[in-house]
């Protein structure tokens with residue numbers, strides 16, 4: 001196999017693995033015509049498929065396909081022997097159906113068992129192209145060919161790629177929150193710049209003024225009484241020096257007390 005083709009097949013099988021969950025050993029369904037072609041051309045199907053699919057393979061044949069070979073009589077015996085060497089795939093057709101119809105049934109609408117189909121039937125190949133994710137192999141002049149991906153396969157792949165890019169429901173709520181946070185730009189205030197704070201003389205700490213509580217009658221009274229006590233003791237100490245001062249203090253005392261009574 002040429003290098004260019006080998007690379008293309010490797011990429012193609014990688015796509016089937018990545019997007020559709022194909023795993024080695026690849027299960028290859030082989031139809032009766034392919035068995036005949038292989039026998040006539042003396043081809044080793046297992047080797048050829050391993051090379052083309054670039055991985056281990058498991059060859060399989062359906063009950064109906066092998067029955068088709070039985071029906072063709074004795075000359076087909078070597079082909080039947082070859083087909084018998086493959087794993088039998090139960091197709092659950094009670095009455096034998098033609099090989100193409102049987103394979104179509106086994107693949108179904110989604111090829112959920114991830115089969116590769118090796119068939120020489122033109123009509124089967126064209127109908128399998130409508131099912132996404134069916135690698136199709138055929139032999140043309142003793143060269144085994146892996147078909148490029150069908151339109152249905154590519155469409156499904158694109159859809160799954162898009163879905164993979166979109167965030168999941170659970171992530172979406174988290175995302176919207178973080179996006180909102182990211183969207184609010186902090187506006188930097190522009191305008192006349194102040195002086196460099198390092199070059200400015202420090203301001204003197206402002207004297208904190210203790211807010212005066214509303215003078216209530218009892219509160220102010222108590223305060224003034226306290227003041228009076230202090231004044232009395234001072235006056236007592238200075239009494240020895242002059243009686244005159246003491247008298248004056250008394251007068252102020254009476255004035256204050258009368259004022260308080262009114263309040």
Ligand SMILES: [Zn+2]
Pocket residue numbers: 062063064065091092093097102103
């Ligand atoms: Zn069948």
